[in-house]
Amino acid sequence: MTIRRRDFLAGSAGLAGMAGLNAFGLRPAFAQSEPSYTPEEGASLRLLRWVPFVKGDEDAWNANTKKFTEQTGVEVRIDQESWEDIRPKAAVAANVGSGPDMVMCWFDDAHQYPDKLVDLTELANYLGEKYGGWYDGLRGYASRGDKFIAMPLTAIGNAICYRDSQVKAAGFSEFPKDTDGFLELCKALKANGTPAGFPHGKAVGDGNNYAHWLLWSHGGKMVDEQGKVTINSPETIAAINYAKALYETFIPGTESWLDINNNRAFLAGQVSLTANGVSLYYAAKNDPALKEMAADIRTTNFPIGPVGESVELHQTSSLLVFNHCQYPEAAKAYIKFMMEADQMNAWIEGSSAYCCQPLKAFADNPVWTSDPIHAPYARASETLRPNGYAGPLGYASAGVMADYVLVDMFASAVTGQATPEDAAAEAERRANRYYRI
Helix, strand or coil: CCCHHHHHHHHHHHHHHCCCCCCCCCCCCCHHHHCCCCCCCCCCEEEEECCCCCHHHHHHHHHHHHHHHHHCCCCCEEEHHHHHHHHHHHHHHHHHHCCCCCEEEECCCCHHHHHHHHCCCCHHHHHHCCCCCHHHHHHHHEHHHHHCCCCEEEEEECEEEEEEHHHCHHHHHHHCECCCCCHHHHHHHHHHHCCEECCCCCCCCCHHHHHHHHHHHCCCCCCCCCCCCCCHHHHHHHHHHHHHHCCCCEEHHHHHHCCCCHHHHHHCCCCEEEEECHHHHHHHCCCCHHHHHHHHHHEEECCCCCCCCCCCCCCEEEEECCCCCCCHHHHHHHHHHHHHHHHHHHHHHHHCCCCCCCCCHHHHHHHHHHHHHHHCCCCCHCCCCCCCCCCCCCHHHHHHHCCCCCHHHHHHHHCCCCCCCHHHHHHHHHCCCCCCC
């Protein structure tokens, strides 16, 4: 039976007073600073989220949502869209002032329309104080100065996934730790008929993650600390030339790959090496026909390039609430409930290392040590470099990423549509449309 908000509040008031519990039956660690959100009468909510690649993510999130509805009477409708469709649909909702109340957005998308969003600072500060603080990278994506325009939610770790037997058959007893060795491995894999493959298409996750690693590993960057566009540089040209050499070893067609395509190619045995979240491993592990492949899968972090340090972009998602939401108190109550320890730990564990925690207190979740395959994903929230590096996050960084400026630069060069120099110059021109210093 669904418990309606009015009945729940009336029945819980006495119990809360006797037991020192808040309205959700949780004993607060910082009762004096804990915000209280009372859902509006007749409230209901609509959440737009990205399609999950791990079933446990969806199951745990939905189970937590059901608990919230049972305790408050607030129905939450959850709609799913492909990764590539989340960004344009959220932008339309922001511009027209209608549609979903909440969105699991990507990267710094919230910075494209901060004036259309509900201020979540009070709640974010409470959660940060209670749970050991936010990881800087995730906090940056969801905040402007001291104001939280969204709630940091997760980093979806990105790592190299490969077939151990095929790497060894190519003559490598250990996976290369640097970019030079990585190129030699990819050449050997192609020669053996077991090529690698990375997306050069407009893949919001895998395409961006790969392109930023290519750039940063060679010392390139879109902008400097002041936000001046610096993409047209010798370091960028070196990154493009390296990308061209890698692309020659790939399976044909990667210039059109979206986020699903490298998963399909790997699981079909068409490639032996790509980069992905832990979802690739679990897709194989949960398919009886792919048990042998699952046992052969290994994961590792991206190789280190000439820059001399590990520099990676990880898919990040924040939870935003639009100003057009008719029930903002209910939305805040929902986010608070989902971010508290019982629900957040259940979601992280249910996601099987796919979703990395936004708050430091959850880093000891047992999921991170339950399987060695999880190890490269465990510190995604801690180690990620924001896509706006080295400048500030904001409208410009969000616009450049949404316009796939960096992804297109590499794609045009590796496919021969432009020289490395022309590709870098075009990226500079496009980026300057957003960074107007």
